[in-house]
Amino acid sequence: MTVTAPLPDTPIDRRAQFAAMALAGVVLGGVLLTGSAFPIKVWFPGAACVSVLWIAAAAGYGRVLRRVLFPRMEAGDPRRTPLAIGLGVAFALAVVNLFATLGFMPMHAWWRFVWWIGMGIGWILAGLSWRFVGSLFRVRSIAADPLLWCALPAIAALALATALPPGLAWSTEFGGYDALAYHLELPKEWLAAGALEPLRHNVYSAFPSFMEGAYLQLFSLSADAVPAHDMALAPQALHAVLAVCAAWMVAATAEVIAGGDRCQRAWARAIGWCGFLGIPWVIVTGSLAYNEMAVLLMLAAAMLAWTAREQAGAWRVGVALGLLLGAAVGAKLVAAGMAVLPFACWAVVTTHPNTTSATRHARALAVSAGAASLTALLILAPWLIRNHAATGSWTFPFRVPLVSSGNGWWTEEQMTRFAAGHTAAADMGMSARLRALGDAGFLQGFGAAPDADPWLPQWSVVFWIGSVAIVLLMIGLRRVWHMRSMGLALGVMLLAQLVFWMFATHLKSRFLLPCAVPLTVATAVAAAPVLAQQSRGIIVALSALLLTAWSLQPSLLMRMDTRTASAVELCASGRTVATDVDGQGMVREIANDLGPGTAAFAQESATLGDAMPLAWIANWQLPPGAVLGSEGDADVFWCRTTPITGTVWDGGPLTRVLRAHPDDPVAAVRALSIDEHLTHLAIGESMLARWKASGWIDPILTPERVRAVAALLNPVARTVSGGVVYKVPLAH
Structure with missing residues (x-):
């Protein structure tokens, strides 16, 4: 080597x-x-x-x-x-x-x-x-x-x-x-x-x-x-x-x-x-x-x-x-x-x-x-x-035996929920873990989707080709001992990654990405000697064509992914918000996700009664001095002033007031104004429902409690993520 x-x-x-x-x-x-x-x-x-x-x-x-x-x-x-x-x-x-x-x-x-x-x-x-x-x-x-x-x-x-x-x-x-x-x-x-x-x-x-x-x-x-x-x-x-x-x-x-x-x-x-x-x-x-x-x-x-x-x-x-x-x-x-x-x-x-x-x-x-x-x-x-x-913990929010065991600013329930959400x-059972590995790596994007998440071939056939390459390196009859040893080493490396992924992660396809290194190296090492022996120009040209076709896969995926394809079309056209609502519905839908927005874009959407990104509402629709809180919509990067919010694991302002007043929505609303100092609250019910289905949400945020609080607030705008921005009554 x-x-x-x-x-x-x-x-x-x-x-x-x-x-x-x-x-x-x-x-x-x-x-x-x-x-x-x-x-x-x-x-x-x-x-x-x-x-x-x-x-x-x-x-x-x-x-x-x-x-x-x-x-x-x-x-x-x-x-x-x-x-x-x-x-x-x-x-x-x-x-x-x-x-x-x-x-x-x-x-x-x-x-x-x-x-x-x-x-x-x-x-x-x-x-x-x-x-x-x-x-x-x-x-x-x-x-x-x-x-x-x-x-x-x-x-x-x-x-x-x-x-x-x-x-x-x-x-x-x-x-x-x-x-x-x-x-x-x-x-x-x-x-x-x-x-x-x-x-x-x-x-x-x-x-x-x-x-x-x-x-x-x-x-x-x-x-x-x-x-x-x-x-x-x-x-x-x-x-x-x-x-x-x-x-x-x-x-x-x-x-x-x-x-x-x-x-x-x-x-x-x-x-x-x-x-x-x-x-x-x-x-x-x-x-x-x-x-x-x-x-x-x-x-x-x-x-x-x-x-x-x-x-x-x-x-x-x-x-x-x-x-x-x-x-x-x-x-x-x-x-x-x-x-x-x-x-x-x-x-x-x-x-x-x-x-x-x-x-x-x-x-x-x-x-x-x-x-x-x-x-x-x-x-x-x-x-x-x-x-x-x-x-007070070296590795919060993870517990490492003999090294770190504190809960930080969390309760025991939060620590347990976070750990469950990440493994x-x-x-x-082992068969279920292997099936998850197949869906996330070997079969992703092929056949029927195992759940409601987008199902696209983002691994292509990498796992199949790379695994075959590793096997060929290990058993190749004409390989020197060194290459067989390297095939074994790459196989052990890949196996260690797959075992860790199955038993120590939450089984998401993206977390398999480090496997791309041994899979690609194995494929290159196995194929290179074969291609190097080819003296016919047509074989070399076909191999170059195959490499180019392989490199076209990301572009094809961009076309298959309607969200990305529409975004490219929007940015390529130079348009942001369409004025022809009937003829440009798709463009308007994608444009609603564009950055911090402008006062004109936000006002146009408000006039038409359209839903807007939370950032547009926060940046252009709220009165001066307003203090916005958010529960459910945590993707707040485009807000010029960061709302008072929290991750699903930490909880936001609504979580905190419901922890203090779980069965008294009137007191919870008063606490939003007095304790959290909010003038407005965004509740992303669609995201809260997704978190609940995943088992990630704080148990205090039941749909009944959330809706009981929302019923006492004044709705002022809808968000494109399926939420509502409310005005919080001023507590006296």
């Missing part, structure tokens, strides 16, 4: 290369023209451009870390730049999280200047090597390896979906509800508070929040009156760029593991690159302001670092792994079981000790594990300390 020689141009038939380039170019043009030029307007002069600058600065710091941690890595090694990006992003996420925890991000020009200086230092560190700068943009390597162009349709779909305002795209994610409720909303509130800290109304603020800390930094770079709204597209763009970097990391890992001659490595690189980006789930989540792509990037980078352990030494590679895997956990806590544990299994299986030096090998492995653990603990320390200071039922 060790590559020390430079990788020259790939000896693949030039006609097939140019055919791949031409085909990918035509498809890319079609994808972009269908969506008009609005993505270009968003990416290049807009806030999204800052995300590219952020990655470039991180890569500069990563270049220094790579030189320190892998001092014996040769100049032509294909792992140099990917490792620099992975280490740099992990370092940047950890440092930003630390500084944000310390409160170094208040809203004034001085700190904005300091952060720009910090990014500038990263650019200088990257610019000290022109070869490194060139490798960041891969212009030369892509020109020499046009098979990589086959992924352009997927990249075009990613750019197009990322350019849509938050809250519009992807029905399976309900328009990115989680982003509007906390991935973007928390940085907005932290910016106003001046520090990254736990907030009692939003339990997700007690998570490590490495990606949300980066979003906070992006928001802090704006001098706008509402920085979060001005920079709303920047977090989406950053996550999208991380998706591309993760694909690069997967491609490099596949190339190194596949080994062989130049042609074989080129095919492994191309299949890893196109195979990863062509997975619809990668584009869906990558285009939203989520945190999954950081986990996938760190997992693939950790695998790449482990293959270079001979260039680092035991403790140095341990530090690199601790930084990468610690950042993965900091980005998303589920990475502890979906990235760290599977990586450990893979690393142990891929380590082949010399029987004459077993003791030395065991000692080196222990040193690496110790250094990795200490480094990971160090970069996660800001989260642990701030959590303990605010809640499958304990009495769920």
